[in-house]
Amino acid sequence: MLKLESVHTSYGRIEAIKGISLEISRGEIVCLIGSNGAGKSTTLMTISKILTPSRGSVIFEGNDIKELPPHKIVSIGISQVPEGRRIFPKLTVGENLEMGEYLAVSGQRSAVSRRGEAVPRPKDNQLEHVFNLFPILKERQKQMGGTLSGGEQQMLAIGRALMSKPKLLLLDEPSLGLAPIIVSKIFKTIRELNAEGLTILLVEQNAKAALRLAHRGYVMESGRITKEGKGRDLLDDPDIKKAYLGE
Ligand SMILES: Nc1ncnc2c1ncn2[C@@H]1O[C@H](COP(=O)(O)OP(=O)(O)OP(=O)(O)O)[C@@H](O)[C@H]1O
Ligand SMILES: [Mg+2]
Secondary structure, eight states: EEEEEEEEEEETTEEEEEEEEEEOOOOEEEEEEOOTTTHHHHHHHHHHSSSOEEEEEETTTTTOOOTOOOOHHHHHTTTEOOTTTTTTTTTTTTHHHHHHHHHHHHHGGGGTHHHBBBBBTTTTTHHHHHHHOOOHHHHTTSBBGGGGGEEEEEEEEHHHHHOOOOOOEEEEEEETTTHHHHHHHHHHHHHHHHHTTOOEEEESSSSSHHHOOOOOEEEEEETTTEEEEHHHHHOOOOOHHHHHHHO
């Protein structure tokens, strides 16, 4: 479904990713682990085109998406949950969710037909789906996003990303700073979404939980991929145990 080939991405003169190649098949959960500053978020932002790679190719469903603008990325089926959630604190929970849908619709040229009539939005039942996953969001629908707890904000960020009905969901550190019980809930939801057919690329500091959940994983160090393998095999790898699992 997604293939990165020798991708380089820089911030000005600092090259943060230095020729990475990775692949995600439809239906997989793939995790990306690595220390602070390894380039994990940069990789996700390169896929969602918030950043443009200087070299290499990013192929999604057979097409090179290197030149597409970010709003088109949403409409072709890639949605990102950014690090630190980035919900809109001054908008209500309901409005935050609408923004996720708006991003998808605005990227579709067909949102209004040539004759000027509104085309029915395909995403209407998606709100229902998000409320089923996270009933708390339905209860808090009218509340400002900024008044939610950290865990609720993470659920909102995931819900917002799901509003565009993505095929590929990019999750950047969804467990960061959350209580263990909320982390379990988030991981359970990731598993459920995957069971429904959503393909997931997960970036996590919580390497143990991520490798347990993922079918496959990649390890990043200083802008390069240094290891890849099945989640189980990486969990048993002595180097990974020492560096990332605290064993
Ligand atoms: N806006 C920026 N300008 C300059 N350098 C940046 C910028 N954002 C990130 N970097 C640098 O790029 C490298 C990769 O950063 P990135 O955020 O991708 O790492 P990460 O693996 O997501 O780390 P973390 O686990 O801390 O989130 C780091 O050396 C970082 O300092
Ligand atoms: Mg990061």
